[in-house]
Each structure stands twice: as C-alpha cells, then as structure tokens.
Amino acid sequence: MTDFEALRTAIIKGKRNDVTAIVQAALEEKEDINRLLDEGMIPAMREIGDKFSRNEAYVPELLIAARAMQTGLALLEPLIAASGRKSIGKIAIGTVKGDLHDIGKNLVAIMLKGAGYDVIDLGVNCDTAKYDSAVKQGADIVACSSLLTTTMPYMREVVEHFKGTHVKVIIGGAPVTQAFADEIGADGYSEDANGAVKLVDSLYHRAS
Amino acid sequence: MKFKVISCNVFSHELSYAAMESPHHLTIEFLELGEHAHPAELRRKLQEKIDRSPEFDAILLAYGLCGSAADGLCARSIPVVIPRSHDCCGILLGSRRRFEEIFSPMPSTPFGSIGFVEHGDYYFSDGEMILGDGWEALVEQYGEEDARYIYEAMHPKLNGELRPIFFIQIPEIPCAEAMERCREHAEKEGRPFQTLQGSLHLIRALLAGNWAEEEFLMVKPGEMIRQVGDWDRILRTVPTTPAKEEKEKIK
Ligand code: B12
Numbered sequence: 001m002t003d004f005e006a007l008r009t010a011i012i013k014g015k016r017n018d019v020t021a022i023v024q025a026a027l028e029e030k031e032d033i034n035r036l037l038d039e040g041m042i043p044a045m046r047e048i049g050d051k052f053s054r055n056e057a058y059v060p061e062l063l064i065a066a067r068a069m070q071t072g073l074a075l076l077e078p079l080i081a082a083s084g085r086k087s088i089g090k091i092a093i094g095t096v097k098g099d100l101h102d103i104g105k106n107l108v109a110i111m112l113k114g115a116g117y118d119v120i121d122l123g124v125n126c127d128t129a130k131y132d133s134a135v136k137q138g139a140d141i142v143a144c145s146s147l148l149t150t151t152m153p154y155m156r157e158v159v160e161h162f163k164g165t166h167v168k169v170i171i172g173g174a175p176v177t178q179a180f181a182d183e184i185g186a187d188g189y190s191e192d193a194n195g196a197v198k199l200v201d202s203l204y205h206r207a208s
Numbered sequence: 209m210k211f212k213v214i215s216c217n218v219f220s221h222e223l224s225y226a227a228m229e230s231p232h233h234l235t236i237e238f239l240e241l242g243e244h245a246h247p248a249e250l251r252r253k254l255q256e257k258i259d260r261s262p263e264f265d266a267i268l269l270a271y272g273l274c275g276s277a278a279d280g281l282c283a284r285s286i287p288v289v290i291p292r293s294h295d296c297c298g299i300l301l302g303s304r305r306r307f308e309e310i311f312s313p314m315p316s317t318p319f320g321s322i323g324f325v326e327h328g329d330y331y332f333s334d335g336e337m338i339l340g341d342g343w344e345a346l347v348e349q350y351g352e353e354d355a356r357y358i359y360e361a362m363h364p365k366l367n368g369e370l371r372p373i374f375f376i377q378i379p380e381i382p383c384a385e386a387m388e389r390c391r392e393h394a395e396k397e398g399r400p401f402q403t404l405q406g407s408l409h410l411i412r413a414l415l416a417g418n419w420a421e422e423e424f425l426m427v428k429p430g431e432m433i434r435q436v437g438d439w440d441r442i443l444r445t446v447p448t449t450p451a452k453e454e455k456e457k458i459k
Binding site: 147 | 273276315316357
C-alpha cells in the first residue's frame with residue numbers, strides 16, 4: 001500500500017530521496033500512476049505553492065520541494081511514455097528575454113507535466129527565436145514568464161510575433177496582471193501554477 | 209506646503225539629505241526594504257498609509273513600481289505623487305532614461321547602494337529576507353547537498369557567468385564602507401564588481417515639489433495608479449471605479 005501522506009510530506013519538505021523510495025516502492029507494487037500524481041504529488045506541490053503565497057514558506061523551501069517533485073516525475077515519465085498514452089498537448093515554456101528568474105516558471109512546467117502535457121522547457125532569457133524553435137518541435141502553446149516589470153514589455157513582442165499563427169501565447173509571473181494580458185492581446189493569463197493548468201486545459205477545450 | 213513622505217528605507221540617507229534642502233514641511237515615514245519581496249503586501253501597506261494621511265497637501269511616494277507593488281494604489285482626498293521608475297535603481301540613478309540605457313540590455317543585473325547594504329536585501333541579508341540566503345545558514349538548515357542546490361538557484365548565471373553587480377554611489381552621500389562591503393561580497397561570490405555614479409535629482413525634485421509630468425506621475429483624488437508595461441512612461445492613472453478597487457482587493 002502506498003503511503004500517500006508520506007509521499008506528500010516528502011515533497012513538501014523537499015526530501016527527494018524519500019520521494020524516490022516511496023515512488024519506486026509504489027511502482028513495484030503496480031500502483032496506479034494517476035493516483036500517485038493526483039493523490040500524492042500534485043496536491044503536495046499545490047500545498048507548498050499556497051504556503052508560499054501566504055508567506056508561510058520561503059524561497060529555498062519552494063526550491064527543494066520543486067526538485068523533489070521533479071525527481072518523482074522523472075521516475076514516472078518513462079512509464080507514461082511506455083503506456084503509449086497520446087500526449088494531450090505540447091507546450092513551450094520559458095522566462096522571457098532579459099529575465100533570469102525561473103522558480104515560478106519551473107513550478108508551472110511541473111504542474112503542466114503532472115497534468116499530462118508535453119512540456120518543452122526553454123529555460124530563461126528566451127527570445128522569439130527560442131520560442132520558434134519549440135514551435136518547430138510541435139508546441140502549439142507558448143507560455144511566457146516574467147518577474148521583472150522591465151521584462152514584461154518583451155511579452156508584447158512575443159504576442160506580436162505569433163499573431164496570425166496557430167500558436168497561442170499565455171503569460172504569467174508575479175508582476176503580470178489580467179489587465180496587462182488583455183492589453184497586449186495575449187491568449188491567456190493566470191496568477192498561479194494551478195490556474196495555468198486550467199488555462200491550458202481550456203485552450204485545448206478540455207473540461208477541467 | 210505640508211507633505212507626507214512615504215519611503216522605502218533603502219533611501220534613508222538620500223531622503224534625509226534632500227529633506228534638509230526642501231522648503232516644504234515634510235513628515236517622513238519609512239517602510240522596510242524587505243517589504244519588496246512581497247509586492248501585494250507592500251501595496252496593501254502603502255494604501256493603508258495613504259488612507260490614513262488626509263491632513264496633508266500631498267502624499268509623496270519614494271517608491272518605484274517595485275514589482276508592481278504600486279499598481280492599483282489609489283489617491284483619496286489628496287493627490288499622490290510618485291516618480292516614474294521601475295524600481296529604486298532608476299531613482300538612485302536620477303533618471304529612468306539612464307536606467308534604461310544601462311540596464312535594458314540585461315535587466316536581470318543586480319545593483320546595490322548604501323541603503324541595500326545597511327538594510328539588507330537578498331544580496332546582503334544572510335538569511336533574513338530570504339531565509340538562509342547566506343551559505344552557512346543554508347548548510348545548517350538544509351544540509352550541504354540541498355544548500356548547494358539552493359545557492360546555485362539563487363545565483364543564476366548567464367552563459368556560465370554571474371552578472372556583475374553595479375554599486376550606485378551618489379556624490380553627496382558618503383558610502384565608502386558600504387561600497388567596500390559590497391565589493392567584498394561580490395568577490396566572495398566570484399561576481400564582477402562595478403560602480404555607477406548616482407544622482408539625487410529625482411529625490412530632490414520629489415521633495416522640492418518640482419513634479420515635471422515627464423518624471424513624475426501625479427495621481428489626483430479619485431484616480432488609481434496603473435502600470436503601463438513599458439520603459440517609457442512606466443506609470444499612468446485611470447479613474448478609480450469602485451468595481452475596479454474591489455477587484456484589486458480580492459487579488
Ligand atoms: C527569488 C527572487 C530572486 C532570485 C531568483 C532565483 C531564481 N532562480 O529564479 C534572485 C536572488 C537571483 C533574484 C535576483 C534579482 N531580482 Co529578484 N526576486 C525574487 C523574489 C523574492 C521571488 C520570486 C519568486 O521566485 N517567487 C516564487 C514563484 C513561485 O512565484 P512566481 O515567480 O510569481 O510564479 C508563480 C506565478 O506568478 C505563476 N507564473 C509564473 N510564471 C508563469 C507563466 C505563465 C504562463 C503562467 C500562466 C503563470 C506563471 O505561477 C507561479 C507559481 O504559482 C521576487 C519578489 C516577489 N515576491 O515576486 C524578487 C523580484 C522579482 N526581484 C527583483 C529584482 C529587481 C531582482 C534583480 C534584477 C535586481 C536586484 N534585486 O539586485 C536581481 C538580479 C538577477 C540576478 N541575475 O541575480 C524585483 C523586481 C522589481 C522589478 N523591477 O520588477 C522583485 C519584485 C523584488 C524587488 N522588488 O526587489 N531574485
């Protein structure tokens with residue numbers, strides 16, 4: 001029997017060795033991957049994210065929790081691929097040009113992966129050419145993150161760049177607002193990682 | 209004229225200096241530099257202070273947009289004046305044009321000043337604002353392995369190198385000791401250290417009541433500050449509609 005409580009705690013506390021042990025044991029017992037994600041890993045990630053928003057967790061805690069989550073996801077990924085499940089969508093995500101903040105971007109990438117999307121993580125300091133390279137690999141949603149009000153203007157350029165193509169551009173990051181998204185004509189905005197998943201679901205017309 | 213000044217304590221030296229020259233009656237209140245780590249909370253605190261200061265001719269904010277903390281602030285019965293600046297860097301440099309010239313090629317470049325050193329920003333906090341930023345504190349709390357990971361994440365590199373730090377020195381404000389601390393810290397990190405000459409121009413003009421439209425945003429009663437999302441105007445005003453304000457509160 002998988003101890004979901006222990007799995008959640010290991011992620012929240014950023015204990016990646018514990019996460020590895022619990023997930024491996026669960027996989028040996030043929031635990032349902034969806035249950036591992038939906039009852040263990042994703043709620044844990046959501047909880048640490050919420051704690052951070054309430055100022056009850058610090059950046060370092062968020063960082064190691066995200067790393068623990070990534071460790072767990074990496075164990076599941078080959079199994080998801082082997083199950084032959086068709087990807088429900090491919091998303092390119094990156095922090096925009098001029099910006100090196102990536103903690104929020106990584107959380108969004110993790111939650112999208114957890115929800116079953118293919119995610120191409122372009123890292124930080126992404127110009128339109130970098131986003132283009134991911135579109136060539138089949139991404140049809142480009143997700144831009146910005147943490148500086150000085151790099152928000154670049155989001156305008158990304159939106160302009162993909163205007164008139166099939167590519168949808170969504171934006172986020174602490175200083176970004178719905179008002180700004182509307183103004184620059186982005187296809188969507190969300191203020192946190194859970195919202196980002198719902199947003200992407202809605203862009204793919206999946207009920208969430 | 210009677211002005212209420214609400215300032216980040218990153219400007220404590222600059223503000224005290226410029227206040228001596230101002231012909232106006234100033235009541236100055238400082239907020240902690242560390243507040244900028246939580247822009248939404250900072251916005252709430254600033255609005256509360258604005259709301260509680262009706263007995264002045266104007267409220268002067270020694271703040272920039274500061275990670276959108278100023279986005280959504282409303283003037284009540286008296287005007288609010290704020291420099292058009294993304295953050296304290298532009299204010300310390302004395303002009304947002306100069307800030308743009310130096311920082312727009314790579315906005316993720318750290319900067320410091322005497323106020324940063326004295327009041328502790330992430331760069332100097334050693335575990336205050338962002339818990340465990342200092343190496344020893346990190347190891348103690350998270351163990352060597354996780355500490356290494358956290359440290360690297362908090363010191364992002366561009367093409368394998370740390371960005372240089374720019375220490376801003378303003379000629380009127382003695383800052384040799386703070387500058388030396390900043391230089392030592394940069395050396396320890398392996399980060400190039402550079403200096404920039406700052407200017408009291410914006411802080412002086414703010415306190416003197418010289419609010420040129422080009423450099424300051426004047427928010428009249430019934431108006432609200434909105435970020436523009438550009439390098440040029442940075443801030444604008446919109447009418448405060450009750451609905452909008454409600455939405456701000458919910459956020
Ligand atoms: C951590 C941090 C850093 C770390 C970054 C580490 C890293 N690897 O990312 C370090 C210490 C390196 C750093 C540096 C700088 N920083 Co900094 N930093 C922060 C801080 C405290 C937290 C940001 C964060 O990670 N939050 C946690 C994550 C989880 O939240 P998030 O990013 O908002 O993401 C969530 C949502 O926004 C959303 N989301 C995010 N992206 C996307 C994308 C999409 C598509 C969607 C839908 C949603 C979405 O989902 C996420 C999860 O819920 C903020 C203050 C703040 N509270 O915002 C300042 C802040 C962003 N930094 C700031 C500044 C100025 C800097 C510097 C450029 C300058 C300096 N202070 O010297 C430096 C220089 C960079 C460098 N090269 O060193 C300012 C920005 C001001 C401005 N002008 O806009 C802030 C606001 C603080 C301040 N006022 O000083 N910083």
